[in-house]
Amino acid sequence: MILYDKIIHKAKIPLPTLSRLCKIFSLLEEYRQKGETIISSQEIGKRLGEGSHSIRKDMGYLNESGTSGAGYEIDKLQKRIQDVFGFNKQRNACIIGLGSLGSILINAQAPTFPCSIIAGFDSNTNILETLQTPIPVYPTYEIPSVLKKENIEMAIITNADRNMDMIMDRLIEGGIKGIINMTPMILSSYDKSIYIRNLDIFMEFRYLSALITIDSAQI
């Protein structure tokens, strides 16, 4: 779902490991909230659908060996992942497209949200005038200036009104670093310095449909 163009040549941590470590962070949060203090590589592997060996290998990139037998201390491991990947740094984000999905994302901000959504953009002035939001909203032509002024590094695109090229140009001009694209349009990395994640629920449904279809054809 991602176009790795850039990182694949630069990062020392392989991307599948990076992805798993982000999942492990979520998992640790789940266990911590349940009051657990220790988790084994077997348990992590089971939940992620991976062998415990590959989990231990992933941990190697963090210089975490666990305590042999007993497993990993949840607090300590979570803190380690947080430090290595900068999760303690709250990065600023914005929402592009303030339709129904954009509106709930703006209003759904929780203390657990891993970034601060501090601005919204839409090209429809009616929406901008009538929307009740806890954060400032702007017309899309202000993307470059607001991003620079507010130090916004990430964007969620919920709707681009068929103006994706223009939106991308403005995001790039504003110095965006990471984008989550939730529109059905597949977004490639226009610029090698930007990371893009395509999160398309339509396509997920198609993928599941295809799996179910293939499966029933083989029974």
Next chain:
Amino acid sequence: MILYDKIIHKAKIPLPTLSRLCKIFSLLEEYRQKGETIISSQEIGKRLGEGSHSIRKDMGYLNESGTSGAGYEIDKLQKRIQDVFGFNKQRNACIIGLGSLGSILINAQAPTFPCSIIAGFDSNTNILETLQTPIPVYPTYEIPSVLKKENIEMAIITNADRNMDMIMDRLIEGGIKGIINMTPMILSSYDKSIYIRNLDIFMEFRYLSALITIDSAQI
């Protein structure tokens, strides 16, 4: 993002190919709507961040060779993918969790949506009584009976109220085949006959944050 447990042993089409062909289908739709009739493997590859060679190889699984030089006929290729993966069969789906995200998914149903969302479930009776929806909504204990009666094959879980195990048991009892999990909880395949896609926006943000952090550390 998926636990492939099952298909990896069964499908003849490799999963990365299946995933790319689903993306190609979306891309063809985009080009068709723009009035295009032909697309080259180079163009597809460029948009997907893949080489044109791997695109042509993917097409091989569809027994589609394209017309050498000119590229693929968009209508024909779209129809072919649709037939092979059963996209013309409209499968029934339901929403679990009728909070803000669940509600917009129910109301966002468009003719382009690749499945019919025909039921909603929530364990909160206040929500069930007050929600205005175009489709019937039920308490979660009715999941097994409604799924069987209405032939519902897919579910989107937007919120499980910390009752994920119970929800999963009921979905399995109802004979669910595919699940899109949009909660922050990582869902493993409890049952080998179910396909699961974890679509967690929190984790996507963490992944982007990690990429940005690693990147700036290496400059």
